[in-house]
Amino acid sequence: MGPFSASSYRSIAQSIRVLLPEFSLKDRVYVVTGGARGLGLTQVEAILEAGGRVYALDRLQQPRPDFERIAARAKDELGTHLEFIPSDVRDQDAMHAIAEDIVRKEKRIDGLIAAAGIQHTDTALEYRKEDADRLFEVNITGVFMSAQAVAKQMVKLGTPGSLVLIASMSGTIANKGLICAPYNASKAGVVQLARNLAVEWGQYGIRVNTISPGYILTDMVEAEFAEHPELRKEWASHNPLGRISKAPEYRGAAVFLLSDASSFMTGADMIIDGGHRAW
Template identity: 35%
Template sequence: MASTVKNVRSTFELSGRNYIVTGGAQGIGFTISRAICEMGGNVAIWDIQDKPVDDKEFNTWATEFGSKTLFVQTDVTKKESLEAAFKKTLDVFKTVDGCVPSAGIAIDKPFIDQTWDEFNRIQEINVRGTFFAVQMVARHLIEQKKPGSILLIASQSAHIALPGYRMAAYNTSKGGVMMLAKVLGVELAPHGIRVNTISPGFVDSDQTRNIREAKPSKREGEQMWLAPPNQRLSKQSDLTGAAIYFLSDASIHTTSADIAITGGLHAGTIDGLISYEK
């Protein structure tokens, strides 16, 4: 009987594949975009900003990795903007093999004080923007009769109530994203389309920095790195290995799955600060 064991290294390659990353002008989306290029893929970044925060680095990927890159200013809350971005992407890449909708916002505010408009804005970007970006990509893959991989960005907030943070609207949105990946992984499997999630913990970024600095005391802000069992903030590069795994053929039989990258916080906390200074 011939051996069915295959070499592992090549299954992580993304050579010749094209991916869309929303919210990729900075933060997690930017880091995952770079990782896609490093592994041989091409990337189209869609973002509300007019250019990447680190435009100089973005412009090196084509020469450093031999990848095609595209940046499209896009508002994921607007149907017409999404459709225009997708058309422009296909004009350049001709086809896509998957997407990583990472556009997202959060607020840290007591539940009883969160407003109608704040809630709606979070759901529009985090959930609806993700839903319809994925829908366009899935429809294209089905029409082209080709397999694909879609990676959604959930959060530790889809697993737990964060110690020291009051983010009900955000938790709700990320719970929705995780459930969306589960149901789409099932529904789209007959078409060879896999849908998975990663759940980042407290990642060192402008967003988490702003939330931390808005805390009434330094002690409450410190819970971001003291509450996780590993007792540190996540780096954006902590996420890229799992992202490439899900986008590549290394995870060819994996769908509707989640990898929590939280320093252990999704499982609990023992020594983290859980009290509040008045």
């Protein structure tokens, strides 16, 4: 059986808000980095459907066309709010200024999904320093600065909440057929960063967890397939389900980790890889 349709997810989300109130994000305020496209945008819509308000940050100057449709849904159908803020997650001062501005407008901030990340494949013998530096700056430093900026406001307000950092199954395995040692190292860093933040910030009621997806059909992965078309079939064969995941299959995990449904969960890595690591 394949993934649910978007209409099915909407129906489920509406039922959850009525029947499972611990999954509700009603009136809570979240930051989603990498939120203008791909996995980040998919999770933005899930938060909105669960009742949350979202500020989507992305290095793009303009979000993907679907963003405007989702923003209109937020306002007209869901009775909530979505706003786009161009930003560079590596810029510490800018991230703190954005978080402060959100709090000025909303009077609260309840958490984060740090989905901003980049990929660059090359052999370890040929990988250029400038490519490695940029990747680590976005995938580790950027995630850290995003979490720091949001957590600082939560501590200031005395607001408990949840931070979700997007890692990868590549943070705990070396992928067969995918040559990108720095990327895998960066995602391992995200998993370990989350554990340490969970330990430091638990005293403030701030939970920090990671989601480690398997292969997802995103723009970044499609670009990889365009350059190496043989990988599409190969990657699909590496898990027992025999396919590559789609971004909507991670919606539920995001809402679960942000909501009170996961209130006793912190410092954990939620691996969703189609059974890839079971072999």
